[in-house]
Amino acid sequence: MSPVIAFVGLGHMGAPMAANLVKAGYRVVGHDLVPDAVDAAVAAGVEAAPSAVAAAADADIVLTMLPAGRHVRALYQDAGLLAAARPGTLFVDCSTIDVADARAAHQAAVAAGHLAVDAPVSGGVMGAEAGTLTFMVGGDEAAFARAEPLLAAMGKKAVHCGAAGAGQAAKICNNMILGVSMIAVSEAFVLGESLGLSHQALYDVASTASGQCWALSVNCPVPGPVPGSPANRDYRPGFAAPLMAKDLGLAANAVRAGGVDAELGLRAAALYAAFAEGAGAGEDFSGIVRAIRERSGQQPADHHQAADDQQPLDDQKDQPS
Known part of the structure; x- marks a missing residue:
C-alpha cells in the first residue's frame, strides 16, 4: 500500500x-x-x-x-x-x-x-x-x-x-544567482533602450551568446521576446518579488554570518527588499526592470519593433533545466 x-x-x-x-x-x-x-x-x-x-x-x-x-x-x-x-x-x-x-x-x-x-x-x-x-x-x-x-x-x-540544511543552502545559493542575474539582464535591457536597441535585437544576440541565462531565455523581463514570460502578463507572478526578497534575505544573512565577500548578492538583496516593499509587492520578480527604468528616468521602448525589422536569429533556443 x-x-x-x-x-x-x-x-x-x-x-x-x-x-x-x-x-x-x-x-x-x-x-x-x-x-x-x-x-x-x-x-x-x-x-x-x-x-x-x-x-x-x-x-x-x-x-x-x-x-x-x-x-x-x-x-x-x-x-x-x-x-x-x-x-x-x-x-x-x-x-x-x-x-x-x-x-x-x-x-x-x-x-x-x-x-x-x-x-x-x-x-x-x-x-x-x-x-x-x-x-x-x-x-x-x-x-x-x-x-x-x-x-x-x-x-x-x-x-x-x-x-541536514544542505537543501536550504543550495536553494539560497541558487536564488542568489537568479536574483543577481535578473538584475543584470534588466539593467542591460534598460541600457539597450537608452542606446536605441530594440528588445528583440538584444534578446536575439544575448540568448545565443555569452549573455544567455535563465533570467533572459525563460523569464525575460521585457515583453515580446519570450511570449510565456510574466512580462507579457503585466508581470503577474510567476515567482513573486516578495518571495525573491525573502530568499535573498536568507542568503544575505548567511553571507554575513559566514564572512563571505558577496557584494552583488548583498546589493541584490537590498534592491529586491525595496522593490518588494513598494511597486513590486504584487509583481513577478522580473518586474524589477521597471524600477530600474524609473530610476534611470526612461520610458519603455517599443518592444514590438525588432532592429532593422529582422527576424529572430534562432527560433529554437536551448532552455536551461
Whole structure:
C-alpha cells in the first residue's frame, strides 16, 4: 500500500503539490489555516483534517510547506506535530527557510524518533502545477531514499545535496544567482533602450551568446521576446518579488554570518527588499526592470519593433533545466 501523507500548508505551492500526490495514487490528508485553501485541496482529492496534529497522527510521511522557519519549528515542537506522529515517521519540509532553522527542525525530529529531510523547491507555482519542480534535499541517505518516490511524484528532479540544511543552502545559493542575474539582464535591457536597441535585437544576440541565462531565455523581463514570460502578463507572478526578497534575505544573512565577500548578492538583496516593499509587492520578480527604468528616468521602448525589422536569429533556443 502507498504511504499515507499528511500535507500541512496548502497555499499557492502546497495545493498543487498535494494534488499531484493524489494523482500519483497517494492518500493525502491535508490541513491549512485558510479554509478556502482546504476547500480547494479537497476538490483535488485531498482529505481535510481539523488540525495539523490530526493530519499527522496516522501518517507515514509528514510534508510541510510553510512561510518561514519559525513556523516550521513552532509546528514541529510547540504545536506538538513531532509528538503526535508515530515513531519512524518521515518529515519532509519543503519550505524555504534559514539553514539554522532547518538544522534545528531536523535535530528536533530525529530526537523525537523520526527521519527528516529539508527539501526546498525550485520551479514556482507553474512547476508545482505541472509536477516539474526541482527538489534540493538535505538529510541522511536513508531519509533521502525514503523521500525520493514522494518527490518524484511532485517534480522532475531531486538532488541530494548533503546533510541536514544542505537543501536550504543550495536553494539560497541558487536564488542568489537568479536574483543577481535578473538584475543584470534588466539593467542591460534598460541600457539597450537608452542606446536605441530594440528588445528583440538584444534578446536575439544575448540568448545565443555569452549573455544567455535563465533570467533572459525563460523569464525575460521585457515583453515580446519570450511570449510565456510574466512580462507579457503585466508581470503577474510567476515567482513573486516578495518571495525573491525573502530568499535573498536568507542568503544575505548567511553571507554575513559566514564572512563571505558577496557584494552583488548583498546589493541584490537590498534592491529586491525595496522593490518588494513598494511597486513590486504584487509583481513577478522580473518586474524589477521597471524600477530600474524609473530610476534611470526612461520610458519603455517599443518592444514590438525588432532592429532593422529582422527576424529572430534562432527560433529554437536551448532552455536551461
